[in-house]
Amino acid sequence: MRFGFFDQLPRADWQSESQRYQDILAQIELGDKLGFDTAWLGELHFIPSISCLASPLMILAAAAQRTQRIRLGTAVTLLPLHNPVKMAEDAATLDVSGEVLAYTGPLPYAQAGAETIPPDSRCGQQSRDFRHRRARGIPDFCLAAD
Secondary structure, three states, rough: OOOOOEEEEOOOOOHHHHHHHHHHHHHHHHHHHHHOOOEEEEOOOOHHHHHHOOOOOHHHHHHHHHHOOOOEEEEEHHHHOOOHHHHHHHHHHHHOOOOOOEOOOOEEEEEHHHHOOOOOOOOHHHHHHHHHHHHHHOOOOHOOOO
């Protein structure tokens, strides 16, 4: 059995964003030490009481420097708000170690971990295709231009 956690980084009025970022980094570090398998962060905007995390990849980069074995992932990435080339480059740069899971498609099973995605589902196929293309260094948006 594998264990992981998901956080959108809600912030109370009395908390600063800086403190919440330090909190989530400490939580991911503790999860790594306790043997959690995955940590997932979601991207949301404009509602601090729900989330003050506009750039999960930035926090995941900091967490990757502080952890040893936990796999890190983006559970929500709002692609219409980003340049797709830049997002693909940022995710690929962060994933040099192969331990960061950056998903861009609709993956309803993401919180439970990539291993639980049914292989015959549309999401499972997207995940396998993304990992295969990533391994070859060809992002999805390049293949769509064929």
